[in-house]
Amino acid sequence: MxxxxxxxxxxxxxxxxxxxxxxxxxxxxxxxxxxxxxxxNADKITESVARGKNLWETNNCVGCHTIMGEGAYYAPELANVFDRRGASDEASFKEYLNGWMAAQPLSEPGRRKMPQFNLTQTQVNDLADFLIWTSRIDDNEWPPNIEG
Known part of the structure:
Protein backbone atom coordinates (compact mmCIF):
# COMPACT_ATOMS: atom_id res chain seq x y z
CA MET A 1 0.00 0.00 0.00
CA ASN A 41 -51.54 8.29 -16.58
CA ALA A 42 -50.80 10.00 -19.95
CA ASP A 43 -53.16 7.71 -21.86
CA LYS A 44 -56.09 9.25 -19.95
CA ILE A 45 -55.47 12.86 -21.08
CA THR A 46 -58.62 14.23 -22.70
CA GLU A 47 -59.38 17.59 -24.29
CA SER A 48 -61.03 18.64 -21.04
CA VAL A 49 -57.93 17.69 -19.03
CA ALA A 50 -55.73 19.67 -21.43
CA ARG A 51 -58.00 22.71 -21.17
CA GLY A 52 -57.93 22.39 -17.37
CA LYS A 53 -54.13 22.31 -17.36
CA ASN A 54 -54.13 25.38 -19.58
CA LEU A 55 -56.40 27.14 -17.06
CA TRP A 56 -54.06 26.03 -14.26
CA GLU A 57 -51.15 27.65 -16.07
CA THR A 58 -52.82 30.83 -17.37
CA ASN A 59 -54.33 31.66 -13.97
CA ASN A 60 -51.01 30.91 -12.23
CA CYS A 61 -52.56 28.51 -9.74
CA VAL A 62 -49.04 27.25 -9.00
CA GLY A 63 -48.26 30.73 -7.68
CA CYS A 64 -50.15 29.79 -4.50
CA HIS A 65 -50.85 26.04 -4.68
CA THR A 66 -48.61 23.03 -5.12
CA ILE A 67 -49.27 20.07 -7.33
CA MET A 68 -47.24 16.96 -6.56
CA GLY A 69 -44.95 19.09 -4.42
CA GLU A 70 -44.18 21.65 -7.14
CA GLY A 71 -45.21 25.26 -6.66
CA ALA A 72 -45.77 27.69 -3.82
CA TYR A 73 -46.69 26.49 -0.35
CA TYR A 74 -49.10 29.35 0.35
CA ALA A 75 -52.28 27.37 -0.33
CA PRO A 76 -53.11 23.64 -0.15
CA GLU A 77 -51.62 20.88 -2.28
CA LEU A 78 -54.09 20.05 -5.05
CA ALA A 79 -52.76 16.78 -6.49
CA ASN A 80 -54.99 14.92 -4.06
CA VAL A 81 -57.92 17.34 -3.76
CA PHE A 82 -60.18 14.86 -5.59
CA ASP A 83 -59.29 12.21 -3.01
CA ARG A 84 -60.08 14.66 -0.19
CA ARG A 85 -63.28 16.14 -1.57
CA GLY A 86 -64.69 13.73 -4.14
CA ALA A 87 -63.06 10.33 -3.72
CA SER A 88 -65.01 8.35 -6.27
CA ASP A 89 -67.83 10.62 -7.41
CA GLU A 90 -66.65 12.92 -10.20
CA ALA A 91 -70.00 14.71 -10.50
CA SER A 92 -70.04 15.58 -6.79
CA PHE A 93 -66.46 16.81 -7.00
CA LYS A 94 -67.30 19.07 -9.94
CA GLU A 95 -70.29 20.42 -8.03
CA TYR A 96 -68.08 21.02 -4.98
CA LEU A 97 -65.41 22.78 -7.06
CA ASN A 98 -67.97 24.97 -8.84
CA GLY A 99 -69.37 26.04 -5.47
CA TRP A 100 -65.93 26.64 -4.00
CA MET A 101 -64.74 28.74 -6.94
CA ALA A 102 -67.97 30.78 -6.96
CA ALA A 103 -67.67 31.54 -3.23
CA GLN A 104 -64.20 33.10 -3.50
CA PRO A 105 -62.89 35.19 -1.89
CA LEU A 106 -64.17 34.00 1.47
CA SER A 107 -64.77 36.77 3.95
CA GLU A 108 -63.41 35.03 7.03
CA PRO A 109 -61.03 37.28 8.96
CA GLY A 110 -57.49 36.00 9.33
CA ARG A 111 -57.86 33.51 6.51
CA ARG A 112 -55.78 33.55 3.36
CA LYS A 113 -57.82 34.81 0.44
CA MET A 114 -58.19 33.08 -2.91
CA PRO A 115 -59.02 35.53 -5.71
CA GLN A 116 -62.21 35.32 -7.73
CA PHE A 117 -61.21 34.20 -11.23
CA ASN A 118 -64.72 34.50 -12.70
CA LEU A 119 -64.44 31.15 -14.45
CA THR A 120 -67.40 29.71 -16.30
CA GLN A 121 -68.92 26.42 -15.19
CA THR A 122 -67.32 24.73 -18.22
CA GLN A 123 -63.92 26.11 -17.24
CA VAL A 124 -64.30 24.94 -13.64
CA ASN A 125 -65.34 21.50 -14.91
CA ASP A 126 -62.22 21.43 -17.12
CA LEU A 127 -60.11 22.36 -14.11
CA ALA A 128 -61.86 19.62 -12.11
CA ASP A 129 -61.07 17.09 -14.86
CA PHE A 130 -57.42 18.15 -14.70
CA LEU A 131 -57.35 17.72 -10.91
CA ILE A 132 -59.11 14.34 -11.16
CA TRP A 133 -56.56 13.22 -13.77
CA THR A 134 -53.72 14.47 -11.56
CA SER A 135 -55.05 12.51 -8.58
CA ARG A 136 -54.73 9.29 -10.58
CA ILE A 137 -51.03 9.68 -11.33
CA ASP A 138 -48.85 7.25 -9.39
CA ASP A 139 -46.94 9.79 -7.34
CA ASN A 140 -45.48 7.40 -4.76
CA GLU A 141 -48.00 8.40 -2.08
CA TRP A 142 -47.34 12.14 -2.34
CA PRO A 143 -48.32 14.18 -0.42
CA PRO A 144 -47.58 12.23 2.73
CA ASN A 145 -50.89 13.12 4.36
CA ILE A 146 -54.37 13.42 2.85
CA GLU A 147 -54.76 17.12 3.68
CA GLY A 148 -51.76 18.05 1.56
Whole structure:
Protein backbone atom coordinates (compact mmCIF):
# COMPACT_ATOMS: atom_id res chain seq x y z
CA MET A 1 0.00 0.00 0.00
CA UNK A 2 2.98 2.31 0.25
CA UNK A 3 3.10 2.38 -3.55
CA UNK A 4 2.30 5.78 -5.03
CA UNK A 5 -0.24 6.26 -7.78
CA UNK A 6 1.47 6.82 -11.09
CA UNK A 7 -0.01 8.39 -14.24
CA UNK A 8 -1.16 5.08 -15.69
CA UNK A 9 -3.00 4.12 -12.53
CA UNK A 10 -4.60 7.57 -12.26
CA UNK A 11 -5.69 7.41 -15.91
CA UNK A 12 -7.21 3.96 -15.39
CA UNK A 13 -9.08 5.13 -12.29
CA UNK A 14 -10.31 8.24 -14.14
CA UNK A 15 -11.52 6.38 -17.23
CA UNK A 16 -12.83 3.40 -15.26
CA UNK A 17 -14.78 5.63 -12.89
CA UNK A 18 -16.08 7.72 -15.78
CA UNK A 19 -17.20 4.62 -17.68
CA UNK A 20 -18.88 3.26 -14.56
CA UNK A 21 -20.76 6.54 -14.03
CA UNK A 22 -21.89 6.60 -17.68
CA UNK A 23 -23.14 3.01 -17.46
CA UNK A 24 -25.06 3.74 -14.24
CA UNK A 25 -26.59 6.87 -15.81
CA UNK A 26 -27.57 4.98 -18.98
CA UNK A 27 -29.11 2.14 -16.97
CA UNK A 28 -31.15 4.50 -14.80
CA UNK A 29 -32.26 6.45 -17.89
CA UNK A 30 -33.51 3.28 -19.59
CA UNK A 31 -35.30 2.22 -16.41
CA UNK A 32 -36.98 5.64 -16.11
CA UNK A 33 -38.09 5.70 -19.75
CA UNK A 34 -39.66 2.27 -19.30
CA UNK A 35 -41.49 3.16 -16.06
CA UNK A 36 -42.82 6.64 -16.84
CA UNK A 37 -45.65 5.55 -19.17
CA UNK A 38 -46.99 3.20 -16.49
CA UNK A 39 -46.90 5.88 -13.79
CA UNK A 40 -47.91 9.04 -15.66
CA ASN A 41 -51.54 8.29 -16.58
CA ALA A 42 -50.80 10.00 -19.95
CA ASP A 43 -53.16 7.71 -21.86
CA LYS A 44 -56.09 9.25 -19.95
CA ILE A 45 -55.47 12.86 -21.08
CA THR A 46 -58.62 14.23 -22.70
CA GLU A 47 -59.38 17.59 -24.29
CA SER A 48 -61.03 18.64 -21.04
CA VAL A 49 -57.93 17.69 -19.03
CA ALA A 50 -55.73 19.67 -21.43
CA ARG A 51 -58.00 22.71 -21.17
CA GLY A 52 -57.93 22.39 -17.37
CA LYS A 53 -54.13 22.31 -17.36
CA ASN A 54 -54.13 25.38 -19.58
CA LEU A 55 -56.40 27.14 -17.06
CA TRP A 56 -54.06 26.03 -14.26
CA GLU A 57 -51.15 27.65 -16.07
CA THR A 58 -52.82 30.83 -17.37
CA ASN A 59 -54.33 31.66 -13.97
CA ASN A 60 -51.01 30.91 -12.23
CA CYS A 61 -52.56 28.51 -9.74
CA VAL A 62 -49.04 27.25 -9.00
CA GLY A 63 -48.26 30.73 -7.68
CA CYS A 64 -50.15 29.79 -4.50
CA HIS A 65 -50.85 26.04 -4.68
CA THR A 66 -48.61 23.03 -5.12
CA ILE A 67 -49.27 20.07 -7.33
CA MET A 68 -47.24 16.96 -6.56
CA GLY A 69 -44.95 19.09 -4.42
CA GLU A 70 -44.18 21.65 -7.14
CA GLY A 71 -45.21 25.26 -6.66
CA ALA A 72 -45.77 27.69 -3.82
CA TYR A 73 -46.69 26.49 -0.35
CA TYR A 74 -49.10 29.35 0.35
CA ALA A 75 -52.28 27.37 -0.33
CA PRO A 76 -53.11 23.64 -0.15
CA GLU A 77 -51.62 20.88 -2.28
CA LEU A 78 -54.09 20.05 -5.05
CA ALA A 79 -52.76 16.78 -6.49
CA ASN A 80 -54.99 14.92 -4.06
CA VAL A 81 -57.92 17.34 -3.76
CA PHE A 82 -60.18 14.86 -5.59
CA ASP A 83 -59.29 12.21 -3.01
CA ARG A 84 -60.08 14.66 -0.19
CA ARG A 85 -63.28 16.14 -1.57
CA GLY A 86 -64.69 13.73 -4.14
CA ALA A 87 -63.06 10.33 -3.72
CA SER A 88 -65.01 8.35 -6.27
CA ASP A 89 -67.83 10.62 -7.41
CA GLU A 90 -66.65 12.92 -10.20
CA ALA A 91 -70.00 14.71 -10.50
CA SER A 92 -70.04 15.58 -6.79
CA PHE A 93 -66.46 16.81 -7.00
CA LYS A 94 -67.30 19.07 -9.94
CA GLU A 95 -70.29 20.42 -8.03
CA TYR A 96 -68.08 21.02 -4.98
CA LEU A 97 -65.41 22.78 -7.06
CA ASN A 98 -67.97 24.97 -8.84
CA GLY A 99 -69.37 26.04 -5.47
CA TRP A 100 -65.93 26.64 -4.00
CA MET A 101 -64.74 28.74 -6.94
CA ALA A 102 -67.97 30.78 -6.96
CA ALA A 103 -67.67 31.54 -3.23
CA GLN A 104 -64.20 33.10 -3.50
CA PRO A 105 -62.89 35.19 -1.89
CA LEU A 106 -64.17 34.00 1.47
CA SER A 107 -64.77 36.77 3.95
CA GLU A 108 -63.41 35.03 7.03
CA PRO A 109 -61.03 37.28 8.96
CA GLY A 110 -57.49 36.00 9.33
CA ARG A 111 -57.86 33.51 6.51
CA ARG A 112 -55.78 33.55 3.36
CA LYS A 113 -57.82 34.81 0.44
CA MET A 114 -58.19 33.08 -2.91
CA PRO A 115 -59.02 35.53 -5.71
CA GLN A 116 -62.21 35.32 -7.73
CA PHE A 117 -61.21 34.20 -11.23
CA ASN A 118 -64.72 34.50 -12.70
CA LEU A 119 -64.44 31.15 -14.45
CA THR A 120 -67.40 29.71 -16.30
CA GLN A 121 -68.92 26.42 -15.19
CA THR A 122 -67.32 24.73 -18.22
CA GLN A 123 -63.92 26.11 -17.24
CA VAL A 124 -64.30 24.94 -13.64
CA ASN A 125 -65.34 21.50 -14.91
CA ASP A 126 -62.22 21.43 -17.12
CA LEU A 127 -60.11 22.36 -14.11
CA ALA A 128 -61.86 19.62 -12.11
CA ASP A 129 -61.07 17.09 -14.86
CA PHE A 130 -57.42 18.15 -14.70
CA LEU A 131 -57.35 17.72 -10.91
CA ILE A 132 -59.11 14.34 -11.16
CA TRP A 133 -56.56 13.22 -13.77
CA THR A 134 -53.72 14.47 -11.56
CA SER A 135 -55.05 12.51 -8.58
CA ARG A 136 -54.73 9.29 -10.58
CA ILE A 137 -51.03 9.68 -11.33
CA ASP A 138 -48.85 7.25 -9.39
CA ASP A 139 -46.94 9.79 -7.34
CA ASN A 140 -45.48 7.40 -4.76
CA GLU A 141 -48.00 8.40 -2.08
CA TRP A 142 -47.34 12.14 -2.34
CA PRO A 143 -48.32 14.18 -0.42
CA PRO A 144 -47.58 12.23 2.73
CA ASN A 145 -50.89 13.12 4.36
CA ILE A 146 -54.37 13.42 2.85
CA GLU A 147 -54.76 17.12 3.68
CA GLY A 148 -51.76 18.05 1.56
Missing amino acids: SERINKNMARNIYFGGGLFAILVFAGLSVDTVQKVPKLS
